[in-house]
Amino acid sequence: MDAAETSLPMDDVALVERARQGDAASFSELVSRYDRKIYRLARHITNSDEDAEDVLQEAFLKAYEHLDGFQGNAKFYTWLVRIAVNESLMKLRKRKSDRTVSLDEPAENGDEPMVREIAVWDGNPEQQYSSDELRAILDKAIANLKPAFRTVFLLRDVEELSTEETAAALDLSVPAVKSRLLRARLELRERLTRIFKKKGDDVFAYL
């Protein structure tokens, strides 16, 4: 195989290959592609700036260390996410000394999805709130989800990984990802509806 130069922006596969051969600039490029996303993900899972910074560093250092073991058929980003999720959950367990923090035990109380608030939203929250206010509302809603649901939602709807990629990153089955995603979406819908609904409006207006 010859390492032919192309004028196209290099994809992750090519950057990983070069980084593996010792090209520091290629690895730095991978870092700058994903550092924001990894930091955001770690912050959301750990709910801590300090832990998120540790996770950010550990995730990229581990990725660098294990570049040789990285299988080219997996996406670099998915692989990185997997490392970051594991590091984040370790932080969470350590900090809370809480053995219930696990992706394996969703602590589901029955699998009936929950819906209580049935009301339309009052306009578009993106126009009604400043982006800082909206970010605070959305972050708080996520922080209230259990880690098993939060993590699935973050990967699917915030990082926009596919169901299959999320399952691979979290070592979960596709049906488990789907049922947790539904629960997470409905719980967030519930919380956001309480905030964004038209005041004095409820289901009876639609019956």
Place this chain on the structure above:
Amino acid sequence: MTFLLTCKDFLHELSDYLDGTCDPELRSKLEKHINECPNCWVICDTSNKTIQVYRGMDPQPIPQEIHDRLMGAIQKKMAGKCGGSSA
């Protein structure tokens, strides 16, 4: 399926419906249901908006000092790996 969908059935299929991953036959049943059921229409609409509002949030830039510390840690690691000799 020949029976009518209940609200509970609808709720179970909601994620796939919103992701557009259910088969056409089920999809048309779900569409029929929300057209006739105001509650499920509202649930579907607000769930969709919930997802969209999260998708609309771009990651904020990392604070400069965090970025600097990250790059510092990586460069240190790279130096160790390339140098080969560790004391």
